[in-house]
Amino acid sequence: MDLDKMISSLNGFRADVNSRLSQYEPLALVLLPILTLFVARIVRSIFYVVSEKGVKSAAVELIMAFVKSVPGVKKYIDSEKQKVVDKLQGSTKSKRDGWLTELPSTGLKVEVISKLKEQKQKDVAWEGKCSGTVYIAGNEQEGHFSIINEACSMFAHTNPLHLDVFPSVVKFEAEVVAMTAKLLGSKEKVSGGQVCGNMTSGGTESILLAVKTSRDYMKAKKGITNPEMIIPVSAHSAYDKAAQYFKIKLWRVPVDQDFRADVKAIKKRINKNTILIIGSAPGYPHGIIDPIEELGELASAHGICLHVDLCLGGFVLPFARKLGYPVPPFDFSVQGVTSISVDVHKYGLAPKGTSVVLYRDHDIRKHQFVAVTEWTGGLYISPTIAGSRPGGLIAGAWAAMMSLGLEGYLKNTREIMEASKKIENGVRQIPELFVIGRPDMTIVAFGSDILDIFEVNDAMSSKGWHLNALQRPNSIHICVTLQHVNVTEEFLHDLRSSVQTVKANPGPVKGGLAPIYGAAGRMPDRAMVQDLLVDYMDTTC
Template structure:
């Protein structure tokens, strides 16, 4: 062995002799643990935001103070007790078992008695029922008469009840025509179906998008990015369909922040969301900018028009300066709109629309059954 090699070995031995063997083993282990901790902290901050994470840490530290957590729980219980005390219908009077003898016509009397305990909601309850005033009486009579004619139909059997299929198709087509299906930018294939409410429309749109993006881009761990002002139905959809949800803070005007949404998009993102308007503030998100963002990243874009779908098209016709919010925006792939709100349909009735048949077909389950 030459003198250079001997010199290097001697230097290495001299360096290692300064440290205990245990130190040499623990150093990389501790370094790995520190790296994992830093990765967790960075991931936590990115997922929850620096401001929210800081507030969460402060609240967690405050709750460690003796007596504070007990006080907070006591205050929460007071709110629950107050809410429950305001309920006029006490559970002790509920019918919890089938009666030995049927009530017959007597049930009408019981229904009338219980209805008298309901609040006089007409014109007084925001976000509950969307029609009121003197003109509503005739509307209710008409709706109830229609109900009585079709209360025992089953939409699953279209061969027996073809009228239901026609009515659904007409409602979907009329709704689509209000929301840009006649515009050249829509592609001329806007289609959809009716649901039991805005939540189901959003659930279907998210599920359909998940399956569509799995086929289109091979995404197996889907994520979606929504503003904090978006409806809670997206949280429910994320839980149902195993989708990671990123809620992004709104800007100073309480609109979806396009820049923050852009920063949250990654290779697993299947969709972004905008509202027109959003439920918390009644403010329209920048749908055109979000549509452009969706196009640039090759992802889907759902517009929540559940509240404004039967208001904004008519406001636009009346000359109000409104930004584009429907399928006239190229990047929009699906829309939800509630008929039971300002469409004045009975609750709950909603429509979910898709830009084309390729997307809509994934909303349906097609299965061949074999019977022996």
């Protein structure tokens, strides 16, 4: 075949192919944009996962998704996961045997009290050996409990939702808020000044309200409809809850080498959708105060909100400063702080279920309220997440604050700060351990480069101590309260003994939680850890 014939044959073949393809051209014109959009969405999803979770986490997530798709693997993983859940549950199922599932046919009347006492005796002996949990102790404990118990009982039937019926607890709430605001930088009385707030059921509700309020305030102020907030990894998990509840994108950024919020890292994450940044005074894990002044400058410069979590520090830091401790700025005296959460039921020594959320001014707080005008039940407005609220707890908080007064809080703060420093110094003298950062307040967190710190925790548990396990880095902490003032030497003695026990006999203690904490920390698939927690909670509550 000569060259001309070959070219002629090729041209004929090309014409035939073009003719056949032209039949599918309309379909191609329809499918091509769809295929392009599909590919673009895949690329965008991958980019989103990588940008939000980082390359390493995103890669692990994709690999684990592929592994789970292999036949039989998911079934095996679920089986192994259930084993861990069963171990976490421990003897929970057997403990639930005999629990009531229906009303008694005849009311028990006063016999109820004896049954309450019977069950109370089964609680852990928490006096002196619990991290946080109960904040009052000593000779004054019984008297203080009596005062707040009587206050709670006297107003147990009240509800501040009905402010026309129960003006007493409405007044108590306003005064608790005003007294708390005065401690935290308010220069005027709340009733006639700027700083304002409400009482809530606890730190989580205070944080939820502050986040919701910041979201709605920034929407009104800047028109932000796709809100984002930025928090250090040390910030409380209540912010994750708020992000889920209120559909806010959450960015967690690393802390610096001193375990304080990294201002530069936070600044890099700020964009047109940022509504809120967070600082803690101190952070729950390590008891370290974030650089609130620098965060305030950052918030002011970008016209966004700054919430300071003072749930732990609100009833310690103002008094520690008066006592001469080096406390950096942390409250409304810092320009840029728009809201604060502070628990009265911690170092305020109020009954459990009492916290305060504060705002710099009324223009911000108005966005906390929910007003309903079209309900057939009438006009409705509620300041907090709860509608009805227990007036007895409000009265109890007021009674606690009035009973102790400035003098009482100064005395308590002096004692717990001294106890905290004794424990910190004692831990630093144990060669196998190291203290995380430089604690600013009443939490001492420590880990080990030599031993499994969770095994040390199990050894301490066997001696009756109830400490808190942390991660990244693996560590444990004690939140020092008045319970510990007279047992610091006992704590350090038991800690030294536990370290030596683990050092001489490394390995998990039977029935201890070290293997579970260790496995969770090493598990690259965090979604699996999340599933474990959800499964555990689902079967225990």
